Amino acid sequence: MATNRTGAQRPNGAPQTKVCQFKLVLLGESAVGKSSLVLRFVKGQFHEYQESTIGAAFLTQTVCLDDTTVKFEIWDTAGQERYHSLAPMYYRGAQAAIVVYDITNQDTFGRAKNWVKELQRQASPSIVIALAGNKSDLAAKRMVEFEEAQAYADENGLLFMETSAKTAMNVNDIFLAIANKLPKSESGGGAGGAGGARRLQDGDTPRASTCCK
Amino acid sequence: MAAANEDEILEGFLCPICKADLKSASQLTSHFESLHQEEQDVLKSLKDIFGKAKKIILNNDDTDLKEAFDKALKFNYQEEAYYSQEQVVGVSRSSMDYFKAVRSARLERYATETNKLLIRLDKLVCNMPTEPNQRKQFEQQIVPWLDGSSVKLCPNCAKAFNITRRKHHCRLCGSILCHDCSLFLDLNIARAIVDPSAPISTEEQDQESLEKNGLRLCEHCYNLVELRKQVQDSRNAKTVVMTAYEQMRSLMEQARPAVAMYEKMCQSLFDGETTYNLSDVNAMRGRIGKLAEGIDLLSKQIAAHPVTPGTRQARLHSAIRQAAAHYIKEDLLSLRKLPTEAQIEDVRRQRYERAERQIQLERRRLEAEGLRANETASSSGVSVAERVHDDDDDPLLEQMNIIRGYIKEARKELRFEEVAILEANLKELKKEYQFQKLSNKP
Numbered sequence: 001m002a003t004n005r006t007g008a009q010r011p012n013g014a015p016q017t018k019v020c021q022f023k024l025v026l027l028g029e030s031a032v033g034k035s036s037l038v039l040r041f042v043k044g045q046f047h048e049y050q051e052s053t054i055g056a057a058f059l060t061q062t063v064c065l066d067d068t069t070v071k072f073e074i075w076d077t078a079g080q081e082r083y084h085s086l087a088p089m090y091y092r093g094a095q096a097a098i099v100v101y102d103i104t105n106q107d108t109f110g111r112a113k114n115w116v117k118e119l120q121r122q123a124s125p126s127i128v129i130a131l132a133g134n135k136s137d138l139a140a141k142r143m144v145e146f147e148e149a150q151a152y153a154d155e156n157g158l159l160f161m162e163t164s165a166k167t168a169m170n171v172n173d174i175f176l177a178i179a180n181k182l183p184k185s186e187s188g189g190g191a192g193g194a195g196g197a198r199r200l201q202d203g204d205t206p207r208a209s210t211c212c213k
Numbered sequence: 214m215a216a217a218n219e220d221e222i223l224e225g226f227l228c229p230i231c232k233a234d235l236k237s238a239s240q241l242t243s244h245f246e247s248l249h250q251e252e253q254d255v256l257k258s259l260k261d262i263f264g265k266a267k268k269i270i271l272n273n274d275d276t277d278l279k280e281a282f283d284k285a286l287k288f289n290y291q292e293e294a295y296y297s298q299e300q301v302v303g304v305s306r307s308s309m310d311y312f313k314a315v316r317s318a319r320l321e322r323y324a325t326e327t328n329k330l331l332i333r334l335d336k337l338v339c340n341m342p343t344e345p346n347q348r349k350q351f352e353q354q355i356v357p358w359l360d361g362s363s364v365k366l367c368p369n370c371a372k373a374f375n376i377t378r379r380k381h382h383c384r385l386c387g388s389i390l391c392h393d394c395s396l397f398l399d400l401n402i403a404r405a406i407v408d409p410s411a412p413i414s415t416e417e418q419d420q421e422s423l424e425k426n427g428l429r430l431c432e433h434c435y436n437l438v439e440l441r442k443q444v445q446d447s448r449n450a451k452t453v454v455m456t457a458y459e460q461m462r463s464l465m466e467q468a469r470p471a472v473a474m475y476e477k478m479c480q481s482l483f484d485g486e487t488t489y490n491l492s493d494v495n496a497m498r499g500r501i502g503k504l505a506e507g508i509d510l511l512s513k514q515i516a517a518h519p520v521t522p523g524t525r526q527a528r529l530h531s532a533i534r535q536a537a538a539h540y541i542k543e544d545l546l547s548l549r550k551l552p553t554e555a556q557i558e559d560v561r562r563q564r565y566e567r568a569e570r571q572i573q574l575e576r577r578r579l580e581a582e583g584l585r586a587n588e589t590a591s592s593s594g595v596s597v598a599e600r601v602h603d604d605d606d607d608p609l610l611e612q613m614n615i616i617r618g619y620i621k622e623a624r625k626e627l628r629f630e631e632v633a634i635l636e637a638n639l640k641e642l643k644k645e646y647q648f649q650k651l652s653n654k655p
């Protein structure tokens with residue numbers, strides 16, 4: 001991946017005019033595949049034996065939209081219950097959140113609903129929330145119906161996709177959908193200090209994303 | 214701020230602001246709270262200020278930039294001037310009332326909601342018909358059921374209703390839910406909740422009969438009712454220490470009269486009386502020993518109960534133990550020593566001799582007073598009474614034998630208080646018997 005000092009390039013090589021930076025947080029029960037989704041999105045990798053996250057992990061990735069480059073600052077939180085109390089620090093001030101559950105485990109869906117509830121109450125009111133039903137490659141062991149999750153997402157105004165970190169299905173798509181839904185102008189941010197995107201200053205060096213190669 | 218390398222994946226207890234790894238959750242929390250909480254607030258207010266400044270600049274192109282900033286920041290400067298003076302601790306104000314107001318409002322809401330449910334629960338469980346259709350009608354009469362015709366999904370789990378997933382109603386709030394989301398409250402438990410004095414049958418119902426007989430409730434109602442039950446239970450529950458202490462007190466209650474009785478019996482032996490045997494008194498001593506043992510064990514249990522050292526609870530436990538040990542030592546183990554058989558013999562002989570002497574003296578006195586006739590009559594009377602001992606039909610004799618039986622029984626069960634009374638009775642009877650024999654003498 002090339003780093004471009006003058007800013008990310010559009011596929012046709014024309015210089016970008018706008019680079020926006022967003023804070024995104026991943027939440028969900030342990031072992032649903034949060035880290036796997038991020039790793040797939042950022043590095044294109046998947047590990048059958050992904051270690052459970054301790055504390056939180058921080059990664060960045062940039063995606064190009066038609067007229068904007070969006071840089072994601074991704075906070076992958078640890079799903080184990082004992083780290084629950086740390087989560088507010090990470091979702092505080094976040095402009096986007098992906099709440100992940102495992103389609104083969106009904107309990108993780110319930111947990112995801114609780115995360116959505118917590119975000120609706122405590123996070124920035126303008127936060128864009130996406131619901132990801134991960135491990136869709138394991139359809140044979142499915143315990144959470146697509147329709148059920150879709151209905152829930154519709155009711156709560158969430159983006160929703162079933163994803164697979166393993167097969168990469170819908171992984172880039174869900175991040176892209178979020179990027180599209182985020183307000184791109186400085187004044188576009190909602191109230192409560194979460195704000196919109198931060199426009200990168202001259203010194204910042206947005207990395208070219210996969211779509212810009 | 215530590216700049217994260219773009220390609221690197223950081224992991225750990227990362228500060229969301231400066232990305233430093235704080236190594237533990239608690240350190241991260243305190244780092245974040247002490248360093249960034251204020252920073253964030255300042256950042257936010259700065260943003261506001263710059264936003265204001267920008268608006269002013271955009272609106273009045275001709276105004277000097279500096280002036281615009283000054284305008285926007287003016288209020289802030291004033292504030293800063295105020296705070297730049299060193300602060301001394303000033304007036305403090307208690308927020309207890311505010312806390313109470315907030316808290317009681319919340320508790321109030323909780324309480325009223327729970328109370329509403331309890332009133333309904335009370336109506337439901339008393340007079341509940343057993344016939345299913347009647348019961349259904351009865352239930353709906355007390356809590357009207359929500360019309361579910363427009364409800365397509367279970368409000369709790371969002372699964373669609375169909376032929377296999379039927380609509381059900383919470384019996385306490387009337388809301389709709391699916392079977393999977395239903396919780397069932399055992400009617401016996403429900404009765405115990407509305408009437409805590411009612412006896413609780415502890416037999417566990419299996420899920421099937423619980424679903425058939427119990428009350429179908431939504432999670433919300435179930436939790437409120439369950440919470441209420443827990444409060445009730447915890448109010449009635451006794452701690453291990455309390456139970457041990459109560460047992461100990463009851464042993465002490467028993468020990469007090471036992472010790473008094475023992476002293477009395479002992480004294481009686483030393484006085485040469487024949488009311489109690491040595492073995493009686495020994496048994497009593499054994500019983501007191503047993504009580505002391507029990508008190509010792511229980512108080513040790515209380516003292517050994519795990520508590521945080523230095524707390525009032527710890528001091529209380531050790532004080533209980535000390536008091537118990539003292540009581541055992543001073544009151545139970547310092548019992549008077551029993552006389553030996555030989556000593557008892559001795560005392561009894563002395564007493565007998567003293568009595569003999571008394572009689573001799575008396576006799577001589579009577580002789581001296583010249584009332585010999587009377588004296589011989591009474592002494593021969595005694596011998597006559599002794600001789601007609603085999604007269605079984607006499608109700609007095611019968612009575613005496615019954616009393617002897619009682620005494621034997623009471624002695625066996627260590628009821629020495631009773632033994633003493635019965636012995637006294639027996640003595641009366643004997644006297645009476647002798648008197649009768651004497652007066653019946655032709």
Ligand SMILES: Nc1nc2c(ncn2[C@@H]2O[C@H](COP(=O)(O)OP(=O)(O)OP(=O)(O)O)[C@@H](O)[C@H]2O)c(=O)[nH]1
Nearest residue numbers: 030031032033034035036048053079135164165166
């Ligand atoms: N089949 C399949 N397995 C997956 C998928 N995503 C993750 N996994 C596996 O699920 C396990 C847990 O994944 P993680 O990414 O560590 O889960 P996590 O949510 O980050 O867990 P915590 O770090 O404890 O919060 C790993 O063994 C992954 O290989 C998927 O889409 N399909």
Ligand SMILES: [Mg+2]
Nearest residue numbers: 034035052053
């Ligand atoms: Mg993880």
Ligand SMILES: [Zn+2]
Nearest residue numbers: 228230231232
């Ligand atoms: Zn920090």
Ligand SMILES: [Zn+2]
Nearest residue numbers: 367370391394
């Ligand atoms: Zn349901």
Ligand SMILES: [Zn+2]
Nearest residue numbers: 383386431434
């Ligand atoms: Zn209910």
